Amino acid sequence: MKERMEKRVLVLNLDHTPVGIVNVQKALVLTFLEKATSLVHFDYLEIRTVDRIFPYPAVIRLYEYKNIPYKGVMLNRNNLFKRDQHTCQYCGGDKRLTLDHVIPRSKGGKSSWKNLVTACHRCNTLKGDKTPEQAGMTLRTLPFRPTLSYFLAEYAERHAAEWLPFLEVKPVG
Incomplete structure (x- = not known):
């Protein structure tokens, strides 16, 4: 019961x-x-x-x-991982996950729902301080603000x- x-x-x-x-x-x-x-x-x-x-x-x-x-859904690491289904948005892996700024902060990218994605450590390192296009990488899904x-x-x-x-x-x- x-x-x-x-x-x-x-x-x-x-x-x-x-x-x-x-x-x-x-x-x-x-x-x-x-x-x-x-x-x-x-x-x-x-x-x-x-x-x-x-x-x-x-x-x-x-x-x-x-x-x-x-008030919207709070932007935090856990909610970003949930939105991205705990997978790297570049390779689809699910190990050693981090957050990546699609447009790097050094190039004016903000910490927002539409500019942050889940990335594995390897892909985040490969992408470095570049946009996905500059790094020759493709996002599996575009970042969005969840409800x-x-x-x-x-x-x-x-x-x-x-x-x-x-x-x-x-x-x-």
Whole structure:
């Protein structure tokens, strides 16, 4: 039973944009207080009380729109590795990973989502202080700024396929 209660529930705003993830207890409280409605359930799970059985919520939607300021996904090493699926964006390797500035800092390149990629130590050294074109290297995928939906979709693919219809699974810009 404990394992079931640890399953996460996706929370959507009134306009169906993801606003967060809560535990099942919080999801049930929100639905019982009529602050949210359950849209999708985990088919193979249920919550039992002494005299009732409740479907286990997978996705809930708030009844009122909440203006939640979007701060974006934090730019850090771990999130960059996640975005790039822990593989070198030049050779596809997954050993000795580092970060590479596509346009080197010495040439005015910034530390931003669209200028940083995951690179193995070997490719980063080969590229050195050059652009990929100057080094004769090709990026496997162009760097992009991921959304919260993008990262939630990665989680959903492994733990909660019921969320996928509500998430953006392709990168934006």
